[in-house]
Amino acid sequence: PRASIGWWTHRLIEKGVAHEPLVQVFGAPTLRFRDPDGMMLALVGVDVGDAEGWASSEVPAEHAIRGLHGVTLLLDRAEATAAILTEVLGLEEVGREGNLIRFAGSAELGGLVTLRAVGGFLPGRPGAGSVHHIAFRAADDAAQAAMGRALAARGLHVTEQRDRQYFRSIYFREPGGVLFEIATDAPGFAVDEPIEALGQALKLPAGLEPHRAEIEAVLPKVA
Template sequence: MTANGLHHVTAYAGDPARNVDFYTRILGLRLVKRTVNFDDPTTYHLYYGDSAGSPGTVLTFFPMAHAAPGRAGIGETQETAFAVPRGSIGWWTHRFVAAGLRHEASVQAFGQTTLRFRDPDGTMLALVGVDDGVGLAWTGGDVPAEHAIAGFHGVTLLLAEAAPTAAILTDVFGFVETSREGSSIRFANGAGLGGHVTLRAVGEFLRGRPGAGSVHHIAFRATDDAAQAAMVQRLEQAHGMQVTEQRDRNYFRSVYFREPGGVLFEIATDIPGFAVDESAESLGQALKLPPGLEMHRDRIEAVLPALA
């Protein structure tokens, strides 16, 4: 089966303007799409990624100015990690100090230098030094190309037990166990960006509570509809998972299921991509709405807050 790394990660946030400022100015990501939550068009859905919004680079948010904070616990994504050039961790540490951003001292995790920090809403993030190049990293801000975030390194899931989730990672998404450190097990699948998932098994504990700073779901890549359908069939027949019908998200087509550890997983197609409704050069500059909401544009724009 083809290795399928991360497609995107979606989280909750607080103030939308603060969210944009942090991810575009401090982290130097590109705002590749500004749209709305299709299920609640009174709130934004903001997408950040590399210069093209490539699968494996995109972190998205549902920001709500007065959102209550989430609570960390099992059954959720504990940490989302980005890949940066191996020699850039020191540069990023200085950048965080200059910006007054609280962060931990860099450590060695699974043999890689890792710098952990939180965004203004408390979302747990990390930068991991890798030997790969910067790919299509966005350089339209003030982060030099030689230090720019390339995309995702991977995610860490906090679970009561690892084995049931591991079975799906290996059998459906093509991951293999590569190493262990304490209660954490790392899986990789050679997919490049987004090719690592770490399972941290801690036994029974409080369940996570959704809110600002927590992750709503993680999405894995499917090349196209046929590849997605094959994974759905495997999930249902070999693992007894209940998977939703396919949903059109304009920029990809998605199915969802709750994996055994409680984390919401999505399988998203690589196609059609973010340039389907605006040019690659102007990604993220205008509010884009799905066809069913376009007739309500004036009303929607009237209630959405300014982003700058």
Template sequence: MARSAGIHHITGIAGSPRRHVEFYTRVLGLRMVKRTVNFDDPSTWHLYYGNETGAPGTALTFFVWDHLPAGRPGVSQAVETAFAIPESSIGYWTARLVEKGVPHDAPEKRFGETLIGLRDPHGLRLELVGSRAVAAEPGWAGGDVPVEHAIRGFFGVTLWLENPAATAKVLTEVLGFVAKASEESRQRFAAEGPLGAIVDLRNVPAAFAGSLGPGTLHHVAFRAAGDADQAAMADAVRRLGLRPTDQIDRRYFRSVYFREPGGVLFEIATEDPGFTLDEPKASLGTALKLPPWYEERRAEIERALPPLE
């Protein structure tokens, strides 16, 4: 069977774009690697943050929907986004969050690893996990965080589910994840890649209902090496009685979407062609990039988008 190497990207919903950009670039030290629009709603920013190139396993992306009321995390959602940092950097990040005035939790242990919980300006739940596995992975050297302490990419994501067993079947039979361990209300599944390899399923009662809006996640995308692997995974989705979409061109990757049995929107995204498709690595994320079918509307779109700085 085709196996995913882990998370490709995670997409959330943001409110005020200025506070948002400041937090992810100046506080967390990520690189903005793409300024584009939601291809289904070109009046909306779609912003991508990641490592130097926004490689698969590093890209956290946001639809800027500042007209929506604040979202509420709950069952049938991806809720917690975990970034991987070097194991020795927990102390640095604790001090940095204090210095920047970012509310955060005291370091705690989960599955033997130390993590810090925090929230972004719109309430999105984030974690910084000290991980041995990412020691050799490059961080973004051009940001405000010293490269030796820089975020390397994703550690993983936590889904809140009433019935984790059905979702576990998707992870193992479609994406090739392996069940690793259980701790309290969490089951951990892992892929083979060093970044974005972890998915935790947390058993949450149905009464904990959520709503989409700023401060919540929209979907989780998993890596496919190419079109053939993506097609094989889509076939596996169908064998479970689920309905994947046809392949959709997202310019920087090609996507298939489906809703897993617990209600979370999943995407299977190809690793190619990447964010250097339409701008060089040195200037990634510095200008608005539009797909060809929107170029003739550039002036109209630029007028509608709220300023980022």
């Protein structure tokens, strides 16, 4: 919540988390910091309405995080990527501020994509502190196929559809080099367990099931 950004600033100080000075980005108070792997994250204060958050014994409900705000892509140039976002993926440009261009989809939470054109930025590389890809939704196979054809018509290489059990995906690198995924809504995460049980057990693709014991042994505890 917008009014909670001060509470979160105090919490980062209390926990010894290094962070940048509070800034305003598109009118929203934004508190940037890095996770233990060096990836840049930010807490963004917004008007949350009636959305519920993740309260805990340490985080009161009125200050709880409500969800993902969006993602920022660091690019050499923004124009070609912007065209993909608007003409293929259906996002709408909603604002410009300095070297930032912001786009919005239909999702209430997590539907913002911000392009930051920095010029001469280092090319992406895999490893700790980086994001592997950005995923976008398609209602069904037909909508996904239409996007794939539109991308191919622009000279971009699109992978074959890959079955991810809970959704079906295609992948491509947008003109700025960021790996994008387009995933179908169907069949959904409730395909192999009831909705009320989601997130309580580790689910593995069939090919990794024989290695369950060794995978579980190295996973960090999250609760």
